[in-house]
Amino acid sequence: xxxxxxxxxxxxYFREGMTEPAxxxxxxxxxxxxxxxxxxxxxxxxxxxxxxxxxxxxxxxYLETLDRFSTGFLDHLRDLRFEGDVWAxxxxxxxxxxEPILRVTAxxxxxQILETxxxxxxxxxxxxxxxxxxxxxxxxxxxxxDFGARRSHGADAALKGARAAYIxxxxxxxxxxxxxxxxxxxxxxxxxxxxxxxxxxRAAFDAFARAFxxxxxxxxxxxxxxxxxxxxxxxxxRLGEEGITVSAVRLDSGDLAALxxxxxxxxxxxxxxxxxxxxxxxxxxxxxxxxxxxxAPIDGFGVxxxxxxxxxxxxxxxxxxxxxxxxxxxxxxxxxxxNLPGIKQVFRKGDGDVIALEDxxxxxxxxxxxxxxxxxxxxxxPALASIRDSAIAAIDALPTELxxxxxxxxxxxxxxxxxxxxxxxxxxxxxx
Amino acid sequence: xxxxxxxxxxxxYFREGMTEPAxxxxxxxxxxxxxxxxxxxxxxxxxxxxxxxxxxxxxxxYLETLDRFSTGFLDHLRDLRFEGDVWAxxxxxxxxxxEPILRVTAxxxxxQILETxxxxxxxxxxxxxxxxxxxxxxxxxxxxxDFGARRSHGADAALKGARAAYIxxxxxxxxxxxxxxxxxxxxxxxxxxxxxxxxxxRAAFDAFARAFxxxxxxxxxxxxxxxxxxxxxxxxxRLGEEGITVSAVRLDSGDLAALxxxxxxxxxxxxxxxxxxxxxxxxxxxxxxxxxxxxAPIDGFGVxxxxxxxxxxxxxxxxxxxxxxxxxxxxxxxxxxxNLPGIKQVFRKGDGDVIALEDxxxxxxxxxxxxxxxxxxxxxxPALASIRDSAIAAIDALPTELxxxxxxxxxxxxxxxxxxxxxxxxxxxxxx
Numbered sequence: 001x002x003x004x005x006x007x008x009x010x011x012x013y014f015r016e017g018m019t020e021p022a023x024x025x026x027x028x029x030x031x032x033x034x035x036x037x038x039x040x041x042x043x044x045x046x047x048x049x050x051x052x053x054x055x056x057x058x059x060x061x062y063l064e065t066l067d068r069f070s071t072g073f074l075d076h077l078r079d080l081r082f083e084g085d086v087w088a089x090x091x092x093x094x095x096x097x098x099e100p101i102l103r104v105t106a107x108x109x110x111x112q113i114l115e116t117x118x119x120x121x122x123x124x125x126x127x128x129x130x131x132x133x134x135x136x137x138x139x140x141x142x143x144x145x146d147f148g149a150r151r152s153h154g155a156d157a158a159l160k161g162a163r164a165a166y167i168x169x170x171x172x173x174x175x176x177x178x179x180x181x182x183x184x185x186x187x188x189x190x191x192x193x194x195x196x197x198x199x200x201x202r203a204a205f206d207a208f209a210r211a212f213x214x215x216x217x218x219x220x221x222x223x224x225x226x227x228x229x230x231x232x233x234x235x236x237x238r239l240g241e242e243g244i245t246v247s248a249v250r251l252d253s254g255d256l257a258a259l260x261x262x263x264x265x266x267x268x269x270x271x272x273x274x275x276x277x278x279x280x281x282x283x284x285x286x287x288x289x290x291x292x293x294x295x296a297p298i299d300g301f302g303v304x305x306x307x308x309x310x311x312x313x314x315x316x317x318x319x320x321x322x323x324x325x326x327x328x329x330x331x332x333x334x335x336x337x338x339n340l341p342g343i344k345q346v347f348r349k350g351d352g353d354v355i356a357l358e359d360x361x362x363x364x365x366x367x368x369x370x371x372x373x374x375x376x377x378x379x380x381x382p383a384l385a386s387i388r389d390s391a392i393a394a395i396d397a398l399p400t401e402l403x404x405x406x407x408x409x410x411x412x413x414x415x416x417x418x419x420x421x422x423x424x425x426x427x428x429x430x431x432x
Numbered sequence: 433x434x435x436x437x438x439x440x441x442x443x444x445y446f447r448e449g450m451t452e453p454a455x456x457x458x459x460x461x462x463x464x465x466x467x468x469x470x471x472x473x474x475x476x477x478x479x480x481x482x483x484x485x486x487x488x489x490x491x492x493x494y495l496e497t498l499d500r501f502s503t504g505f506l507d508h509l510r511d512l513r514f515e516g517d518v519w520a521x522x523x524x525x526x527x528x529x530x531e532p533i534l535r536v537t538a539x540x541x542x543x544q545i546l547e548t549x550x551x552x553x554x555x556x557x558x559x560x561x562x563x564x565x566x567x568x569x570x571x572x573x574x575x576x577x578d579f580g581a582r583r584s585h586g587a588d589a590a591l592k593g594a595r596a597a598y599i600x601x602x603x604x605x606x607x608x609x610x611x612x613x614x615x616x617x618x619x620x621x622x623x624x625x626x627x628x629x630x631x632x633x634r635a636a637f638d639a640f641a642r643a644f645x646x647x648x649x650x651x652x653x654x655x656x657x658x659x660x661x662x663x664x665x666x667x668x669x670r671l672g673e674e675g676i677t678v679s680a681v682r683l684d685s686g687d688l689a690a691l692x693x694x695x696x697x698x699x700x701x702x703x704x705x706x707x708x709x710x711x712x713x714x715x716x717x718x719x720x721x722x723x724x725x726x727x728a729p730i731d732g733f734g735v736x737x738x739x740x741x742x743x744x745x746x747x748x749x750x751x752x753x754x755x756x757x758x759x760x761x762x763x764x765x766x767x768x769x770x771n772l773p774g775i776k777q778v779f780r781k782g783d784g785d786v787i788a789l790e791d792x793x794x795x796x797x798x799x800x801x802x803x804x805x806x807x808x809x810x811x812x813x814p815a816l817a818s819i820r821d822s823a824i825a826a827i828d829a830l831p832t833e834l835x836x837x838x839x840x841x842x843x844x845x846x847x848x849x850x851x852x853x854x855x856x857x858x859x860x861x862x863x864x
Contacts, residue, residue: 001587003579003606004620012622012643018629062612068644108629115623116607119582120590127585147435150551151747153559154588155433158552161585174435175548180494188436190444191547193754196762197450197540211444212500222764253766281769305747314746315583315737322625330628332654334685337713 001049001120006113007063011073013108020326021084022108023343025100026118028126032313036402036409039133039391040093040101041164042125044381047372049117050082053110082110086372089346090382092129092167092391093367094398096415099346099355100368101126108325115320123318124157128164131310133395135303136169137403138285140292143300145187146173147280148308161308166384167391174302182384189217189250189278196222201231205246206239213244217278220249220263229263233270248276248299256281257296264297278302284311285405331428340421341428352414360418433481434548439495442541443505452758453516454540455775457532458550460558464745468834468841471565471823472525472533473596474557476813479804481549482514485542514542518804521778522814524561524599524823525799526830528847531778531787532800533558540757547752555750556589560596563742565827567735568601569835570717572724575732577619579712580740581607593740598816599823606734614816621649621682621710628654633663637678638671645676649710652681652695661695665702680708680731688713689728696729710734716743717837763860772853773860784846788853 013019028038055063055077063069063077084106095101102122104111135144146165152158155177162170162178172187173179179186190208198204201222209216220228229249236246249267251259256279267275279291280302288301305311322330324343331341340355347354347364356362370378401409417425445451460470487495487509495501495509516538527533534554536543567576578597584590587609594602594610604619605611611618622640630636633654641648652660661681668678681699683691688711699707711723712734720733737743754762756775763773772787779786779796788794802810833841849857 001581001590001607001609003581004608004611004618005606005622006620007608008620008644009622009626009640012626012640013629015643016639022629024625059612063608066611066618070643112623112625115625116582117587120584120587123583124586149433149435150548150752151555151750152552153585153741153746154556154592155549155552156586156588158433159586174437175433176436176439176495177433179436179498180491186436186498188438188440190437190441191544192764192766193456193544194441194444196754196764197445197454197757199759207448208441208444211447211502212440221766223766253769309585309746311746314585314741314743318583320582322628325629327631332624332628334624334653334655334657337685 002113002116006115007069010109010112011069013112014073014076015070019107019109021105022111022322022326023103023105023324024111024115024320025323025344026102026122026318026320027100028095028097029317029319031097033408034313035130036404036412037130037398038095038126038316039129039168039395040089040095040122040126041091041129041167042122042160043088043091043102043371045121045125045160046102046118047086047377049121050086050114050372050375051377053080053082055080076109080110081375082106083375084110084372085370085374087368087370089367090369090390092387092394094394095367096353096413098340098415099353100344103343103368119318119320123316125160125164126318127310127316128161128308129168129391131307131313132165132168132170133391134285134405135288135307136392136395138288138292138405139169139301142292142298143171144169144288145300145302146170146175146308147302147304149175151305152308158308163384165307167388169388169392169395184384190219192219192222195219201228202235205231206235209235209239209244209246215245215247217248217250218246219252221251221253225251225254225259226262226266229266232275233266233272236272236275237270246275248278250278250280250302252281256298257291257294260296260298276300280304282306289405329424329428331425333429338429340417340425342421342424344421352416354416354418356418356421357424360420362418433552434545438545438547439501442545443501445540445544446505446508447502451539451541453537454543454754454758455535455537455756456543456547456752457755457776458534458554458750458752459532460527460529461749461751463529465840466745467562468836468844469562469830470527470558470748471561471600471827472521472527472554472558473523473561473599474554474592475520475523475534475803477553477557477592478534478550479518479809481553482518482546482804482807483809485512485514487512508541512542513807514538515807516542516804517802517806519800519802521799522801522822524819524826526826527799528785528845530772530847531785532776535775535800551750551752555748557592557596558750559742559748560593560740561600561823563739563745564597564600564602565823566717566837567720567739568824568827570720570724570837571601571733574724574730575603576601576720577732577734578602578605578607578740579734579736583737584740589740595816597739599820601820601824601827616816622651624651624654627651633660634667637663638667641667641671641676641678647677647679649680649682650678651684653683653685657683657686657691658694658698661698664707665698665704668704668707669702678707680710682710682712682734684713688730689723689726692728692730708732712736714738721837761856761860763857765861770861772849772857774853774856776853784848786848786850788850789856792850792852794850
């Protein structure tokens with residue numbers, strides 16, 4: 001899982017004897033206009049990859065077929081293990097453009113070939129967590145569940161996206177694999193096919209409730225939502241007498257606000273105030289905001305495609321750049337793509353961040369901490385539940401303006417550069 | 433890799449003894465405004481999944497912990513194998529909204545639990561192939577290479593996306609894993625970090641060309657693109673005397689059209705007309721169209737984020753619905769989400785398609801063919817190269833209007849419903 005040019009460059013480094021340590025940093029160049037903050041995630045995946053980094057014989061044999069690499073280099077790959085240091089912001093940290101999320105210091109070849117995977121892994125989970133954080137804000141304390149596995153970009157995105165959404169506040173996921181791998185609570189109701197496979201809704205609802213007598217959730221929009229609610233109102237009390245509980249109904253189409261009100265009325269009139277109303281179907285943070293603003297009596301949301309593809313901003317401008325090597329700090333100066341040189345740290349205070357060189361005595365809390373030393377993790381990975389608690393606390397503590405969902409924060413979070421960093425950048429820039 | 437509700441419904445079916453065969457079809461409900469056609473892909477992944485479908489003891493043990501499923505059902509899952517039939521349009525077939533891409537007929541439980549994966553797998557590759565087909569159209573015979581692994585949504589999307597882009601006309605991928613798994617040609621140049629890791633561009637270019645004497649591609653925009661080209665113009669002739677060939681330069685930032693012209697001039701003046709110019713950096717089908725329309729002397733394109741996330745339309749409205757069961761054809765009538773009932777076939781003629789019931793005598797070529805019978809593939813999988821040839825032929829044969837990249841085709845491709853199908857839909861709809 002690396003780009004060919006990483007290996008090509010690595011071979012050139014190998015032939016040139018360039019084995020000194022170098023430092024690369026990973027950050028997001030610009031935030032999409034639709035994002036006022038990012039929620040960092042994906043670090044655990046990145047660390048697993050570093051620890052497992054191996055080129056097995058099949059991989060070496062394939063690389064040989066490319067007729068491109070030196071034998072010495074392929075031998076070097078055979079024995080290659082990650083031996084470097086990693087500093088990173090903890091998962092669930094709020095970050096902004098230009099702030100290093102992760103930093104690798106390792107022999108040049110090792111640090112170089114990690115680029116593709118680190119960008120992919122940290123990029124994916126940060127992308128989805130940042131989108132899900134917006135859904136969390138919109139849901140305003142209501143439950144929301146990840147329904148996105150079917151529309152995620154592949155199985156890996158479904159699984160890791162479920163993790164990222166859970167970190168950012170989703171109460172559960174529909175994806176069983178995510179429950180299996182991460183212990184995330186799984187949730188689900190029924191599909192239209194279940195109703196269609198029965199003679200009518202009444203038969204389907206009755207059979208489903210009997211199969212899951214403690215917490216049946218019935219999907220009531222296969223034909224006509226209000227009629228579906230009337231059928232629930234008719235059968236739920238009788239089922240209740242048998243000790244069978246219908247816990248909720250789900251609406252998946254039509255005018256959700258109006259239908260939720262009608263359904264609520266039908267259920268309440270039948271003495272079924274305890275049955276919750278769940279809504280799904282093309283929801284995102286904006287639709288949820290509208291529904292709640294309209295007073296729709298919806299208790300929980302299923303959110304799929306928009307959250308799990310971050311559909312309004314489906315990629316992060318995430319990059320991984322050499323910032324320091326044996327000759328000192330470096331930077332590229334390509335127009336529009338220049339980066340800040342040197343090994344950096346981010347210091348956070350109540351009113352803004354300062355990006356500085358790592359050894360500067362700057363006021364504030366440093367965001368990057370060491371997580372790998374000499375190729376080994378320096379700390380036990382935090383439990384997913386505690387990462388999630390941190391994330392929710394961080395999102396809920398954001399200034400109101402950053403929590404805006406309908407446009408850019410004015411002012412945005414303040415991110416300054418230290419004088420020493422700016423001076424260094426100016427110096428290096430003027431040399432070219 | 434299934435949603436909880438698939439298993440929940442399956443358990444209910446199991447308890448109800450509903451083991452008869454049922455037919456589900458998979459199709460895209462609506463095309464995004466940015467798409468005039470889709471290129472079907474992902475079938476081979478879907479078939480692999482069907483063949484490998486197993487619930488191992490770890491999976492069963494996890495499901496037991498959910499305290500939700502009947503023991504009988506879990507025993508049923510332990511022994512479950514896919515035993516059904518699958519019909520599908522071949523990969524690389526052009527398809528449109530509402531046309532079945534894949535059809536599963538199997539015992540209800542088996543057919544139901546496949547939903548999540550089939551949507552995910554066919555959705556992903558169809559999404560990326562359809563976007564890459566647009567890049568192929570824009571590139572107008574120029575090479576384009578997939579550079580997207582770093583921004584794809586996870587490792588699976590990077591790998592399968594590389595396959596989908598290759599099918600749709602990409603000449604190569606940067607992702608080594610895609611070369612390894614699929615035999616796709618891999619390509620790559622150097623990154624800015626390589627230049628930065630050397631004292632200057634001259635030293636970097638010289639070292640890199642010596643390491644890859646047959647086909648070095650030099651990245652010349654780390655500091656100043658035209659200055660980079662001058663350095664190449666200076667060193668390439670001397671390297672040539674040693675038998676070392678610089679095959680191309682790559683531009684990755686700035687005004688690519690203007691810079692390509694300047695670079696071409698610098699190289700041609702130095703007698704280096706054979707050095708090709710490659711461009712990358714935020715490219716998509718629209719930028720490529722503009723660059724070529726402006727006469728930019730660019731020989732090949734690296735296309736990453738926009739293609740591999742289908743960024744202008746990052747999801748497909750792909751669904752998988754029960755259309756026929758032991759009681760006959762079924763349909764849901766939810767507002768805005770009604771579907772066509774019955775087991776269907778798509779017939780293609782020169783001027784349009786007809787969606788009909790499978791046994792109707794309709795003129796035209798039927799698109800769906802049987803690929804699995806009784807759980808086993810009925811044919812050897814086509815070679816990837818031949819799928820790619822079919823795709824390129826299909827894209828290149830599309831009517832001009834469908835190949836438009838700047839807006840909806842007027843008229844769009846004609847997709848009719850047969851009279852019998854429409855009559856059936858009306859009948860079933862009126863029953864509710």
